[in-house]
Amino acid sequence: GAGVSQSPSNKVTEKGKDVELRCDPISGHTALYWYRQRLGQGLEFLIYFQGNSAPDKSGLPSDRFSAERTGESVSTLTIQRTQQEDSAVYLCASSSGLRGYNEQFFGPGTRLTVL
Amino acid sequence: GDSVTQMEGPVTLSEEAFLTINCTYTATGYPSLFWYVQYPGEGLQLLLKATKADDKGSNKGFEATYRKETTSFHLEKGSVQVSDSAVYFCALSDRSNTGKLIFGQGTTLQVKP
Numbered sequence: 001g002a003g004v005s006q007s008p009s010n011k012v013t014e015k016g017k018d019v020e021l022r023c024d025p026i027s028g029h030t031a032l033y034w035y036r037q038r039l040g041q042g043l044e045f046l047i048y049f050q051g052n053s054a055p056d057k058s059g060l061p062s063d064r065f066s067a068e069r070t071g072e073s074v075s076t077l078t079i080q081r082t083q084q085e086d087s088a089v090y091l092c093a094s095s096s097g098l099r100g101y102n103e104q105f106f107g108p109g110t111r112l113t114v115l
Numbered sequence: 116g117d118s119v120t121q122m123e124g125p126v127t128l129s130e131e132a133f134l135t136i137n138c139t140y141t142a143t144g145y146p147s148l149f150w151y152v153q154y155p156g157e158g159l160q161l162l163l164k165a166t167k168a169d170d171k172g173s174n175k176g177f178e179a180t181y182r183k184e185t186t187s188f189h190l191e192k193g194s195v196q197v198s199d200s201a202v203y204f205c206a207l208s209d210r211s212n213t214g215k216l217i218f219g220q221g222t223t224l225q226v227k228p
Contacts, residue, residue, distance in 0.1 A: 003158075033215060042119075042204060042218035043159075056213040091159065095214060104216060106151075106159040 002026070004107035006092050012113045013082055021077040021110045025094030032075050033104060034059075034067060037089040046090075049075060082114045117142040121205050121219035128195055128226050136190040136222045138179075138205035146207040148172075148181050148188040149216065153202045162190075162203070195226045 005024045013019050025032050034046040045059040049069045060066070064082075069075040079086055089111050093104040122137040140146065150162040150172070163172030168183035177192045188205060205219040 031214060035216075035218075040220075042220040043206075043216070045215045045217065048213045048215050050213075056215065059215075093159075093216075097214070102214065103161050103164070104214075108158045 004092055004094050004105050006090075006107040006110050008110060009108065010111045010113075012115065014115050015084060016081055018078065018080045019082055019112065021079075021090050021112070023075045023077070023092030023094075023107060025073065025075070025092070026096075026105055027073075029094035029096050029105075030072060031095040031097065031102075031104075032069060033093045033095070034075070034077050035091045035093065037091060037109070039088070043091060046077070079112075082112075084114045087112055087114045117146070117207060117209055117217050119205050119207055119217055119219040121203075121222050123220075123222070125223040125225055128224070130197055130226055130228050131194045132226075134190070134192040134195045134199075134224065136203055136205075136224070138188045138190065138219060140186050140188065140205075140207050142186075142207055142209060144209060145183075146209050148179070149206045149208070150177070150179055150188070150190050151204040151206060151218075153204070153221075155201065159204070195224070197226045197228050200224055200226045 007022045032049040035043040048056040064080045067077045089109040091109045092107045095102045095104045118141045147166045149164045152162045163174040165172040165181035171180045202221045204221045206216045
């Protein structure tokens with residue numbers, strides 16, 4: 001079946017502009033995660049959705065970052081007034097369960113470049 | 116807070132050499148441990164996992180054993196191939212209600228023929 005998809009695959013924007021990143025999880029997966037991968041670094045957790053609710057937003061780096069999920073499916077990560085330090089690959093993952101030992105399936109990522 | 120530390124790369128090996136990538140963790144409670152791999156041009160995928168102490172995860176010739184006493188989860192393979200060239204990430208999940216993953220910084224492996 002289809003895996004996790006993300007769009008766009010690449011986004012180049014100017015400093016100060018807003019961007020929206022989209023994630024389509026695997027159908028039926030209730031858990032959805034956003035991570036950020038800066039160049040040469042590991043992945044940083046941003047936000048977790050269970051259904052359409054976000055019980056853990058602890059990784060969002062500032063109030064310029066927000067995310068929503070609708071229909072227990074698609075999620076959108078929005079970055080307002082982008083800064084150069086926002087440049088990274090943004091990864092989405094989905095999982096079928098609540099607990100940590102359920103495998104997370106990752107999308108291919110969106111590479112964001114802020115000029 | 117919880118954290119994962121991996122040996123720094125890049126690691127360069129000849130084909131058929133023995134591979135070890137060290138991973139240690141700091142966590143409260145009893146996390147689940149994972150190795151993820153990112154092949155060139157591909158997305159991140161689960162390589163293996165272990166959910167409790169002394170469990171051994173294995174896949175594609177790779178193995179890692181959950182060592183609670185040393186808080187380690189080292190990745191090993193007896194004979195690497197060129198196709199194993201990739202970035203390897205060690206991660207833990209704290210089994211909280213979120214299941215979020217905490218990753219190490221990644222180790223790049225290059226295998227030469």
